[in-house]
Amino acid sequence: MGNGARQDDSARGTATMAAPPCVSTDAVARRAVARDWGGQVGVVPAFVARPRTEAEAQEAVNWAVEHDLPWVPRGQGHSCGGRAQSEGVVVDLSGLDAVHDVGPDFVTVGAGMTWSQVLDVAAEHGLAPPVITDHPHLSVGGTLSLGGVGGTSYRHGAQADSVVRMLVLTPGGRVVRCGPRLRSDLFTSVLGGSGTAGLILRATLRLVPAPAVVRRVRLTVGGPRALVEAQRELLGDEKPDHMQGLVQVVDGGWRHRLDLAEFVDEAAGPSWVSGGRPLPAGLASRVEVAERSRHSHREFVHRGAADEARLRETGDWDAPHPWAAVFLPDAHAEDAVADILDGLTPRLLGEAGLVLVYPLRSIMLRAGRPALPQGAVVWLCALLRSAPQGDPAAVSDMEADNERVHRITAGVGGTRYRIGAH
Numbered sequence: 001m002g003n004g005a006r007q008d009d010s011a012r013g014t015a016t017m018a019a020p021p022c023v024s025t026d027a028v029a030r031r032a033v034a035r036d037w038g039g040q041v042g043v044v045p046a047f048v049a050r051p052r053t054e055a056e057a058q059e060a061v062n063w064a065v066e067h068d069l070p071w072v073p074r075g076q077g078h079s080c081g082g083r084a085q086s087e088g089v090v091v092d093l094s095g096l097d098a099v100h101d102v103g104p105d106f107v108t109v110g111a112g113m114t115w116s117q118v119l120d121v122a123a124e125h126g127l128a129p130p131v132i133t134d135h136p137h138l139s140v141g142g143t144l145s146l147g148g149v150g151g152t153s154y155r156h157g158a159q160a161d162s163v164v165r166m167l168v169l170t171p172g173g174r175v176v177r178c179g180p181r182l183r184s185d186l187f188t189s190v191l192g193g194s195g196t197a198g199l200i201l202r203a204t205l206r207l208v209p210a211p212a213v214v215r216r217v218r219l220t221v222g223g224p225r226a227l228v229e230a231q232r233e234l235l236g237d238e239k240p241d242h243m244q245g246l247v248q249v250v251d252g253g254w255r256h257r258l259d260l261a262e263f264v265d266e267a268a269g270p271s272w273v274s275g276g277r278p279l280p281a282g283l284a285s286r287v288e289v290a291e292r293s294r295h296s297h298r299e300f301v302h303r304g305a306a307d308e309a310r311l312r313e314t315g316d317w318d319a320p321h322p323w324a325a326v327f328l329p330d331a332h333a334e335d336a337v338a339d340i341l342d343g344l345t346p347r348l349l350g351e352a353g354l355v356l357v358y359p360l361r362s363i364m365l366r367a368g369r370p371a372l373p374q375g376a377v378v379w380l381c382a383l384l385r386s387a388p389q390g391d392p393a394a395v396s397d398m399e400a401d402n403e404r405v406h407r408i409t410a411g412v413g414g415t416r417y418r419i420g421a422h
């Protein structure tokens with residue numbers, strides 16, 4: 001954000017003298033925000049702002065604007081491609097984590113709060129966000145700036161669709177309220193706007209009743225086409241609450257899985273998800289049941305915690321992640337997913353990598369830049385690559401493969417999801 005001007009030493013010197021208290025030149029603090037999840041871009045900023053209040057955030061941005069310094073908002077830094085990096089001022093919003101208000105079906109929080117924290121606040125009131133990303137420790141501002149989708153997005157849209165209103169700091173440093181009917185242009189461009197249209201200070205988020213129990217079934221699927229076809233069968237009457245297709249490298253080959261869950265109360269009877277009832281006919285011919293389980297909603301949201309601990313132990317959590325993520329039009333989903341996955345090798349995904357394939361609907365992302373492809377339903381295909389540490393050749397091969405994925409996507413009228421490394 002900002003005017004992109006490079007600051008020279010004299011400008012930095014003048015700026016440092018007048019800097020507000022939340023702005024620091026501490027080398028450790030600056031290095032801490034010089035990297036992101038992708039690990040391909042490393043920019044050490046001249047300054048880091050760590051506001052604890054909205055007034056401090058405004059003060060820091062106004063100061064950056066006044067001194068002609070480029071600035072960028074940052075949540076948890078879990079994006080790729082240097083989106084939350086700047087050579088000027090990185091405004092680290094993790095201190096804006098206050099709960100401002102909770103109502104019967106909403107919560108208003110600081111944009112630096114993580115979704116895991118939002119979940120905990122909502123749960124105290126028997127509520128939950130309708131969509132939570134697979135890794136729940138991402139900031140509200142960070143995911144709303146890109147979209148934020150999950151296994152419930154074919155029912156509820158993106159996280160951006162759950163925003164009722166926002167308090168935004170404009171690139172010029174003004175604090176403005178916006179919503180679907182109040183400065184709707186600003187509202188639309190900030191949601192999914194990659195932090196370029198304004199800094200989200202606080203957001204009012206729609207909540208839904210929290211499920212008492214989550215019943216989960218994991219199914220083994222024959223291949224890429226069947227992964228799309230099986231989910232397509234479920235877009236009709238037999239909708240589970242959560243649906244994600246996953247492709248992983250197992251013992252050097254591919255494993256295709258469908259992860260389904262239903263959100264129910266304690267007294268719910270048997271269903272095809274929990275067992276005791278046959279799978280829907282269109283599904284039964286395409287899948288085999290691998291595993292069934294039952295969880296609290298919190299356990300389900302944190303279902304990736306064991307994998308995260310393992311990846312931290314092996315060092316893969318901190319490895320380069322040259323991700324590619326695209327939205328495909330419904331009409332070409334089977335062909336495009338098959339094309340993308342047929343050209344993928346285990347080395348190009350990485351042992352710790354994962355591909356996600358699932359359908360979703362979203363009004364806010366449709367209005368954003370770039371818009372979603374045509375059609376009520378679109379398909380996410382996300383290649384969550386993980387390169388071995390210290391292997392630049394693997395990273396550049398993955399980057400080249402991202403170009404292949406983007407060509408296939410453009411050829412069928414798809415668009416890129418900005419969580420990727422492009």
Ligand SMILES: Cc1cc2nc3c(=O)[nH]c(=O)nc-3n(C[C@H](O)[C@H](O)[C@H](O)COP(=O)(O)OP(=O)(O)OC[C@H]3O[C@@H](n4cnc5c(N)ncnc54)[C@H](O)[C@@H]3O)c2cc1C
Nearest residue numbers: 075076077078079133134135139141142145148149195200
């Ligand atoms: C392990 C993992 C799992 C993930 N799972 C999912 C998933 O299931 N679904 C999904 O959709 N995405 C997923 N993502 C991608 C993730 O949603 C995005 O990368 C998101 O931006 C990360 O949030 P963050 O707080 O780390 O944002 P950052 O990386 O800090 O910032 C991302 C972008 O948002 C901007 N920004 C940050 N805060 C604000 C703000 N307050 N106001 C305006 N702009 C701001 C930044 O400038 C930057 O452009 C995952 C990422 C990881 C690493």
